[in-house]
Amino acid sequence: MKKKSIIYFIPVKKKFFKKWVYYNVDLQILKSIYKEVYICNNTIDILKNIFKVDHVFCWWWHQSFIALFLSKTLNKKIIVTGALHMFDYSGALD
Numbered sequence: 001m002k003k004k005s006i007i008y009f010i011p012v013k014k015k016f017f018k019k020w021v022y023y024n025v026d027l028q029i030l031k032s033i034y035k036e037v038y039i040c041n042n043t044i045d046i047l048k049n050i051f052k053v054d055h056v057f058c059w060w061w062h063q064s065f066i067a068l069f070l071s072k073t074l075n076k077k078i079i080v081t082g083a084l085h086m087f088d089y090s091g092a093l094d
Contacts, residue, residue, distance in 0.1 A: 005036035006055040007046060011063035014041060026081075030057060046070060055079060 008030055010023055017023045017039070030037045038049040043066050050056070056071045056078045058064040064080070071078035 003034050003054060005038065005053040006030055006034045006057055007038045007040050007049055007053050007067070009040045009046060009056060009058040009064060009067040011041055014039065026057070040067075050074060050076065057081075 008027060010017070012023075017027065027037065027039070034055075036052075038045075038053060040046045040049060046056075046067055047070075050070055051074075053076065056067055056076055058067045058078070058080055060080050060082050068078060068080065070076075
């Protein structure tokens with residue numbers, strides 16, 4: 001049985017969902033688990049939909065702080081995945 005609903009918060013323009021495969025993979029996984037997936041990419045979208053959902057899913061970027069803060073404040077369960085890069089041209093050790 002599928003769970004009720006979730007926000008998929010990705011703070012990028014929605015056109016990148018089709019271009020970047022890892023966003024689509026996460027979306028397909030969420031759609032297989034939840035009856036309704038609300039795609040949000042800004043604070044206004046989150047505010048419009050947060051009262052409709054059971055959970056929030058986001059990537060841990062500095063822009064995801066709002067999703068984290070609202071979820072904790074409104075007692076919504078949140079799933080956060082990391083955004084570690086395996087290779088980075090900057091040469092930084094982190």
